[in-house]
Amino acid sequence: xxxxxxxxxDSAVANALAGNRLNTRHIMFAMASxxxxxxxxxxxxxxxxxxxxxxxxxxxxxxxGLLVLLWSxxxxxxxxxxxxxxxIYAYAAQGLGRPIGVGVAWVALAGYTAFQVASYGGFGYIAxxxxxxxxxxxxxxxxxxxxxxxxxxxxxxxxVAVLGVLDVGVPAQVMLRLAVAEMILxxxxxxxxxxAPGFHLSTAPLSLGNxxxxxxxxxxxxxxxxxxxxxxGAGFIEESHDPQRTVPRATRGIIIxxxxxxxxxxxxxxxxxxxxxxxxAAEEGPDLFFNEAxxxxxxxxxxxxxxxxLTSMLAAAIAFHQAFCRYGFALGxxxxxxxxxxxTSSKGAPRNASLVQSALGLATILVWLVMGWxxxxxxxxxxxxxxxxxxxxLFTVASLSVIGYFLRRRRAHAAAKKNDPSTGPETDPEHxxxxxxxxxxxxxxxxxxxxxxxxxxxxxxxxxxxxxxxxVVPLAFAVIFAAGAVWALILRWHQPLVYQGIGLGxxxxxxxxxxxxxxxxxxxxxxxxxx
Amino acid sequence: xxxxxxxxxxxxWFAMHDKIKIGGxxxxxxxxxxxxxxxxxxxxxxxxGSLLLDEDGVLFAQWVWRGQKEVPLAxxxxxxxxxxxFVPRTPERxxxxxxxxxxVVAEEQPYNVRDWITFLAQGRDQGGCRAEELxxxxxxxxxxxxxxxxxxxxxxxxxxxxxxxxxxxxxxxxRISTALxxxxxxxxxxxxxxxxxxxxxxxxHALATLAPAEYAALSEQLKDLPRPLRDLLHATQAAxxxxxxxxx
Numbered sequence: 001x002x003x004x005x006x007x008x009x010d011s012a013v014a015n016a017l018a019g020n021r022l023n024t025r026h027i028m029f030a031m032a033s034x035x036x037x038x039x040x041x042x043x044x045x046x047x048x049x050x051x052x053x054x055x056x057x058x059x060x061x062x063x064x065g066l067l068v069l070l071w072s073x074x075x076x077x078x079x080x081x082x083x084x085x086x087x088i089y090a091y092a093a094q095g096l097g098r099p100i101g102v103g104v105a106w107v108a109l110a111g112y113t114a115f116q117v118a119s120y121g122g123f124g125y126i127a128x129x130x131x132x133x134x135x136x137x138x139x140x141x142x143x144x145x146x147x148x149x150x151x152x153x154x155x156x157x158x159x160v161a162v163l164g165v166l167d168v169g170v171p172a173q174v175m176l177r178l179a180v181a182e183m184i185l186x187x188x189x190x191x192x193x194x195x196a197p198g199f200h201l202s203t204a205p206l207s208l209g210n211x212x213x214x215x216x217x218x219x220x221x222x223x224x225x226x227x228x229x230x231x232x233g234a235g236f237i238e239e240s241h242d243p244q245r246t247v248p249r250a251t252r253g254i255i256i257x258x259x260x261x262x263x264x265x266x267x268x269x270x271x272x273x274x275x276x277x278x279x280x281a282a283e284e285g286p287d288l289f290f291n292e293a294x295x296x297x298x299x300x301x302x303x304x305x306x307x308x309x310l311t312s313m314l315a316a317a318i319a320f321h322q323a324f325c326r327y328g329f330a331l332g333x334x335x336x337x338x339x340x341x342x343x344t345s346s347k348g349a350p351r352n353a354s355l356v357q358s359a360l361g362l363a364t365i366l367v368w369l370v371m372g373w374x375x376x377x378x379x380x381x382x383x384x385x386x387x388x389x390x391x392x393x394l395f396t397v398a399s400l401s402v403i404g405y406f407l408r409r410r411r412a413h414a415a416a417k418k419n420d421p422s423t424g425p426e427t428d429p430e431h432x433x434x435x436x437x438x439x440x441x442x443x444x445x446x447x448x449x450x451x452x453x454x455x456x457x458x459x460x461x462x463x464x465x466x467x468x469x470x471x472v473v474p475l476a477f478a479v480i481f482a483a484g485a486v487w488a489l490i491l492r493w494h495q496p497l498v499y500q501g502i503g504l505g506x507x508x509x510x511x512x513x514x515x516x517x518x519x520x521x522x523x524x525x526x527x528x529x530x531x
Numbered sequence: 532x533x534x535x536x537x538x539x540x541x542x543x544w545f546a547m548h549d550k551i552k553i554g555g556x557x558x559x560x561x562x563x564x565x566x567x568x569x570x571x572x573x574x575x576x577x578x579x580g581s582l583l584l585d586e587d588g589v590l591f592a593q594w595v596w597r598g599q600k601e602v603p604l605a606x607x608x609x610x611x612x613x614x615x616x617f618v619p620r621t622p623e624r625x626x627x628x629x630x631x632x633x634x635v636v637a638e639e640q641p642y643n644v645r646d647w648i649t650f651l652a653q654g655r656d657q658g659g660c661r662a663e664e665l666x667x668x669x670x671x672x673x674x675x676x677x678x679x680x681x682x683x684x685x686x687x688x689x690x691x692x693x694x695x696x697x698x699x700x701x702x703x704x705x706r707i708s709t710a711l712x713x714x715x716x717x718x719x720x721x722x723x724x725x726x727x728x729x730x731x732x733x734x735x736h737a738l739a740t741l742a743p744a745e746y747a748a749l750s751e752q753l754k755d756l757p758r759p760l761r762d763l764l765h766a767t768q769a770a771x772x773x774x775x776x777x778x779x
Contacts, residue, residue, distance in 0.1 A: 013642050013650045344771055344775045
């Protein structure tokens with residue numbers, strides 16, 4: 001496609017297309033829904049403190065924030081050049097090779113699924129506790145263990161599944177408003193806690209020693225979980241007003257806003273919890289934050305907090321469901337996933353991707369029901385942690401992709417110049433800071449923290465080393481990644497046209513006319529469009 | 532009853548309104564409906580020779596009508612455009628589609644066909660001219676649709692254009708299904724129509740009786756479409772996908 005001409009002020013087409021675009025604020029709030037401020041502040045933080053006993057979350061948030069900002073330099077530089085709703089997958093495909101791109105895409109889908117099903121666990125647990133408190137209602141599994149949470153988790157699942165399949169447009173607006181309400185609530189409660197008599201800020205959570213102590217890896221994963229959602233900005237690039245500015249501004253804005261919010265909130269919560277905060281967190285779970293606020297604001301703070309916490313998790317479930325659908329749809333269009341993922345319903349929605357994600361969610365809840373596993377510690381926290389680990393690995397690959405991409409460009413230009421010395425300088429070069437230095441530093445640091453994080457998983461999951469999720473989760477990601485890479489190689493052998501289109505988005509020839517299966521060579525008469 | 536002669540976009544519109552939801556209106560959502568109709572209108576203009584699509588996907592007007600006379604646009608010489616083989620030397624005029632040609636001519640800079648599809652698929656309040664308005668104007672003039680006013684309790688009445696005869700609706704898609712069942716070759720117009728039915732998700736209803744082998748046969752036939760039409764269909768698929776992903 002030739003570069004878009006600069007639209008004139010009186011161009012009917014330009015004006016009409018511009019009106020349909022997202023601005024910085026829209027994108028920031030869309031990302032905020034995925035970040036789920038209250039789920040993290042009231043859910044992830046107390047759970048991780050209670051399970052791992054680690055108090056260094058604030059310093060980890062701050063350090064990770066700086067790292068993510070550094071990482072975003074290269075990520076966004078690539079985003080400006082590769083307009084693809086699949087973002088990290090496309091960058092990996094073009095920077096490190098197509099098999100790695102497909103592997104990354106499948107891991108991303110697994111990560112989003114992990115976050116999504118985690119929300120059901122959190123929702124079910126809190127909702128069941130509330131209903132029991134108000135009405136005494138509970139449900140038992142054949143007269144034995146309490147499975148009230150399953151009923152409510154299934155209710156949440158049904159709502160998300162129906163909204164996903166029907167492609168109801170309303171939730172987007174509702175979710176934006178909820179994200180704003182959550183952020184306001186977190187700030188308000190933090191202020192209230194600070195104003196409590198006898199409150200003083202503890203310095204232990206800010207100790208830099210936390211970052212290389214025995215729990216450092218676990219803290220990193222928790223911090224990464226907090227920032228997860230920030231990478232989704234690049235997926236909106238195709239829809240934004242000005243890809244050069246809107247998405248970078250939105251991404252940096254959300255990282256800084258979220259970082260500041262979580263830094264403050266985690267510090268305040270830990271400080272207010274007193275010397276036995278870890279024990280309190282283990283005992284009270286998400287209520288730690290609300291109880292601390294309620295000691296100043298009264299019991300209403302607890303109820304309001306509970307309601308918004310429930311909506312926050314529902315919003316997170318919806319946001320990650322949509323992220324899965326966008327990704328799955330983008331991959332289906334490129335035939336990297338079965339083509340049915342790339343089909344739309346008569347409503348124009350990626351229904352098949354939605355149905356698959358819903359099936360995964362349902363299967364997970366049912367497995368938890370049958371196995372008798374816990375909703376909060378094991379579904380919510382393990383799911384969120386696994387998703388955080390996936391995002392950490394994806395961020396690492398993204399940085400490597402940036403370097404690989406710009407190196408390839410440079411090599412291609414050097415080769416062209418060798419063949420034809422009259423070739424001009426490289427077109428649209430990227431500044432060395434964004435193309436090489438920032439992503440290199442980010443890649444090295446992220447690679448190191450990834451290794452440390454995997455090593456610390458037992459502490460985070462609360463299991464013995466080499467057992468349970470500490471073994472299964474990294475292994476599962478490795479297997480999924482390998483399966484994706486192998487699938488790409490199968491495509492290379494079996495459908496070379498589709499293979500060539502990996503990572504190229506809707507410019508791909510594989511997404512040919514007919515919406516029907518295309519055999520290789522169908523566009524052999526077409527010139528110029530293949531990159 | 533034999534189907535009166537309908538143009539490509541008319542047939543697509545009828546296929547979209549073959550099944551009506553409870554409460555009225557096409558069951559196909561606004562976005563895929565607009566995109567399908569926009570693409571169909573552009574396909575008509577490509578087949579008439581009024582518009583050209585170059586290999587980069589940029590749309591140009593080849594002719595502009597002054598009264599009853601067609602005048603080639605001098606601007607095209609600098610682009611080195613050649614008429615595409617399937618276009619007749621003397622273009623036919625379709626007056627209902629003149630607004631689109633006028634819009635293409637009025638833009639100082641040429642736009643990609645995807646942008647034109649998106650633009651034409653949008654509603655007037657966003658500055659675009661709706662493809663559906665154009666096709667309904669034509670259908671009303673030729674007498675195939677009529678205005679239906681539905682009164683509602685305590686609310687303003689709803690006005691909608693509906694087929695005058697429900698027999699028009701299913702016919703275009705049925706003819707395509709029948710031809711494919713019999714292994715017959717479809718003409719360009721029907722091939723484009725079939726593909727647009729699939730792209731918009733309409734095939735679940737309109738071409739529901741097709742077997743996988745018949746879809747494969749359709750796919751084979753689509754390969755032989757002239758390049759500009761294939762490119763247009765490709766752009767349509769991308770536009771449908773973009774609309775699915777934005778979902779605002």
